[in-house]
Amino acid sequence: MVVIKVERVSKEYRIKQTEPGIKGALKGLFYSNTKTIQAVKDISLTVNEKEIVGLLGANGAGKTTLLKLLTGLLYPTCGTISVLGYRPFERLPEFKKQITMVMGNKNQLWWDLPPIESFNLTKEIYQISNKEYKHNLEYLVNLFNIEDLLNTQVRNLSLGQRMKCELINSLLHFPKVIFLDEPTLGLDIISQKMIRQFIKKYVQENNATVIITSHYIQDITNLADRIVILNQGEKIYDNSLSEFIKEHQLYKKVTVFAKKLRILPDTWNEMLLESDVFKATYKIPNQLISRFLQEISAVNTQIENLVVEDVPIDNILEEYLGRAYN
Numbered sequence: 001m002v003v004i005k006v007e008r009v010s011k012e013y014r015i016k017q018t019e020p021g022i023k024g025a026l027k028g029l030f031y032s033n034t035k036t037i038q039a040v041k042d043i044s045l046t047v048n049e050k051e052i053v054g055l056l057g058a059n060g061a062g063k064t065t066l067l068k069l070l071t072g073l074l075y076p077t078c079g080t081i082s083v084l085g086y087r088p089f090e091r092l093p094e095f096k097k098q099i100t101m102v103m104g105n106k107n108q109l110w111w112d113l114p115p116i117e118s119f120n121l122t123k124e125i126y127q128i129s130n131k132e133y134k135h136n137l138e139y140l141v142n143l144f145n146i147e148d149l150l151n152t153q154v155r156n157l158s159l160g161q162r163m164k165c166e167l168i169n170s171l172l173h174f175p176k177v178i179f180l181d182e183p184t185l186g187l188d189i190i191s192q193k194m195i196r197q198f199i200k201k202y203v204q205e206n207n208a209t210v211i212i213t214s215h216y217i218q219d220i221t222n223l224a225d226r227i228v229i230l231n232q233g234e235k236i237y238d239n240s241l242s243e244f245i246k247e248h249q250l251y252k253k254v255t256v257f258a259k260k261l262r263i264l265p266d267t268w269n270e271m272l273l274e275s276d277v278f279k280a281t282y283k284i285p286n287q288l289i290s291r292f293l294q295e296i297s298a299v300n301t302q303i304e305n306l307v308v309e310d311v312p313i314d315n316i317l318e319e320y321l322g323r324a325y326n
């Protein structure tokens with residue numbers, strides 16, 4: 001079932017520009033100079049139920065703008081958007097009850113109150129029945145394992161603990177579609193891992209559809225089964241993560257260990273990543289692996305060990321993004 005359908009959507013921001021200095025500011029009061037920023041350009045996208053889509057791109061690529069269009073916080077300049085059959089910008093209560101947006105850089109919890117107070121308020125906002133609220137809260141509190149934090153003032157929670165509570169607050173109404181904008185921003189590696197596990201478990205157990213943006217590649221490789229890459233507002237890649245790996249995992253990392261190691265000359269040298277007297281690591285294209293192994297064994301008769309590894313997907317994705325941004 002199609003949950004999200006975006007057809008030829010663009011979003012322009014118009015910003016007022018003033019010249020520098022007091023003179024410029026005064027001039028700006030009478031004559032306004034506007035500049036148009038094309039944040040999203042002619043994007044089409046279809047997301048099916050239960051899909052987890054990783055939205056990637058450099059700073060300013062248009063990811064947050066696209067998420068805001070999908071949640072109805074912004075109105076598209078042109079094109080059409082349908083989420084669960086609704087036009088998001090109408091912000092109908094039935095629509096809002098079925099979606100959520102979590103922004104890693106924005107707090108929704110009351111700073112001076114314990115999380116349970118914010119949860120109770122969310123119950124009222126979403127008009128969740130007592131029975132449903134009791135069930136949902138119990139489920140989420142167990143899933144995120146935060147029972148002992150429910151009554152601690154939010155200002156006294158660590159960033160990771162607060163993020164868990166933020167997520168619970170955003171999931172209390174059990175939304176069908178979840179938009180996550182940098183959900184692990186600023187968290188240490190252990191908390192990032194924990195948050196990913198919880199999101200994964202919630203999504204699997206509740207058949208949710210997710211779009212997630214993150215600059216932490218591991219959020220994407222751990223959670224997403226499809227990636228969409230934006231560059232300066234345009235969609236430049238859209239495929240499953242496994243297809244991406246097939247298309248881009250074109251090298252292997254080969255490490256050779258030997259006493260008094262002799263490295264290979266000529267073109268092989270360009271593939272050498274690092275070496276010392278006992279060890280050399282190469283990045284070899286898949287089609288040259290067997291030739292490389294033959295040649296390195298021919299010049300080193302006493303090889304002690306040979307390790308052939310796939311280049312990790314995180315590195316491939318980072319390399320691709322680095323290239324796409326340039």
Ligand SMILES: Nc1ncnc2c1ncn2[C@@H]1O[C@H](COP(=O)(O)OP(=O)(O)OP(=O)(O)O)[C@@H](O)[C@H]1O
Pocket residue numbers: 013014015037038039057058059060061062063064065066
């Ligand atoms: N409210 C706004 N008014 C004017 N321009 C904006 C506004 N919000 C975003 N932009 C501009 O639109 C473009 C896309 O921004 P957006 O925040 O969508 O990118 P992003 O991919 O989410 O970036 P980041 O990874 O840094 O969060 C940028 O050039 C940005 O400066």
